[in-house]
Amino acid sequence: MSNPVFNVKVVKVGHPSRRQALALLGAGLAMPVLAQTATAWSAIEQKARGQTVYFNAWAGSQNINAYLQWAGAELQKRFGVTLEHVKITDTAEVVKRVRNEKAAGKVTDGSVDLVWINGENFLTMKREALLFGPFAERLPNFAYVDLQGKPTTRIDFSEPVEGLEAPWGMAQLTFFADAKRVPNPPRSMAELLAFAKAHPGRVTYPRPPDFHGSTFIKQVLLEVNAERGALYQAVTPEALAKAGAPLWTFLDALHPHLWRAGRQFPQNAAAVRQMMADGELLLAFTFNPNEAANEIAASRLPASVLSYQFNSGTIGNTHFVAIPFNARAKEGAQVLANFLLSPEAQARKADIAQWGDPTVLALDKLPPAERARFAARALPGQVDKVMPTLPEPHGSWVNPLEREWIRRYGQAG
Numbered sequence: 001m002s003n004p005v006f007n008v009k010v011v012k013v014g015h016p017s018r019r020q021a022l023a024l025l026g027a028g029l030a031m032p033v034l035a036q037t038a039t040a041w042s043a044i045e046q047k048a049r050g051q052t053v054y055f056n057a058w059a060g061s062q063n064i065n066a067y068l069q070w071a072g073a074e075l076q077k078r079f080g081v082t083l084e085h086v087k088i089t090d091t092a093e094v095v096k097r098v099r100n101e102k103a104a105g106k107v108t109d110g111s112v113d114l115v116w117i118n119g120e121n122f123l124t125m126k127r128e129a130l131l132f133g134p135f136a137e138r139l140p141n142f143a144y145v146d147l148q149g150k151p152t153t154r155i156d157f158s159e160p161v162e163g164l165e166a167p168w169g170m171a172q173l174t175f176f177a178d179a180k181r182v183p184n185p186p187r188s189m190a191e192l193l194a195f196a197k198a199h200p201g202r203v204t205y206p207r208p209p210d211f212h213g214s215t216f217i218k219q220v221l222l223e224v225n226a227e228r229g230a231l232y233q234a235v236t237p238e239a240l241a242k243a244g245a246p247l248w249t250f251l252d253a254l255h256p257h258l259w260r261a262g263r264q265f266p267q268n269a270a271a272v273r274q275m276m277a278d279g280e281l282l283l284a285f286t287f288n289p290n291e292a293a294n295e296i297a298a299s300r301l302p303a304s305v306l307s308y309q310f311n312s313g314t315i316g317n318t319h320f321v322a323i324p325f326n327a328r329a330k331e332g333a334q335v336l337a338n339f340l341l342s343p344e345a346q347a348r349k350a351d352i353a354q355w356g357d358p359t360v361l362a363l364d365k366l367p368p369a370e371r372a373r374f375a376a377r378a379l380p381g382q383v384d385k386v387m388p389t390l391p392e393p394h395g396s397w398v399n400p401l402e403r404e405w406i407r408r409y410g411q412a413g
Contacts, residue, residue, distance in 0.1 A: 048334070053329045136320075204272060221393065
């Protein structure tokens, strides 16, 4: 998935083989950067002036909403573009709306100008020709994107981006626990199973199709399948049956030891985090490596909470913004996407006091003054050692995995 997110009106075990990883990422890295000429970009900025961009973005975080308020104010002041944050809870609903508009013949007057997106939702929009572009690599600030160190800026859940969405931020599955209560937290899914057995009722995960819950089961899927080649291809019934067998065996073993014996699951990661803060659970997890630091800074978690990633790595990806094919304000959307990629906006987003969402930029590409924006001292709750990022399985795996989870465990409340 898929979670983070002015002058605003509210209208929502181990890696794949090196050969597999290189083949997967190489498809995107082979694509040349298409720089926008200064004249062409100036024309886009001029046409954008006076436009209103309806940005459909998740609204489940006060920090993210406040960040978009700041971005909107800057966009209006600098470019004469109005940003309206359309607060959503499920990007799939936005995809459905754009699809319905296409079916109804609304090819120039769509209701969505920009959408926060990645994963299976991007795959759907790309396959159904619901996206405008390519535009991303023509944005002037794309020149600063870290294409080598962060290759998922061109690969979205194993699907080549091909300029149809612009990178916005980085994410990696990260666990956190209070070191006073859990001095040696589990560092793999196998260890987590043993930990749950030793501490019955003190561990859980959100109910899929919640994004974090689905990510949890994908992490299990990777760790219990030594041969992962099929996971990075479009799903087939045969591949799902073969790779899924050890996944369901693992979950069958884990669930009896979870909170409420696995008969009920929290609705989202925020609920799991609050249950950990209240002492009901011993572990929580997030897709933002800085979330625990954010919560400590806001006095919602104690400073003794530590964040960590599994020793062999955890799932990570890039989240993006995309422009629907029928957006009214295509120029304004591009100006907004470019601003969100600017060193100023990226540094503010990476600041734990603002959001704490890791940047997609390569700091060594930035001029010294811009690089200095990212200087920050280590704070309690931050990941002290970043572990390898495991590429997401192909986006086509998400819905079948969620359907099968619901079929097997859907009676849980």
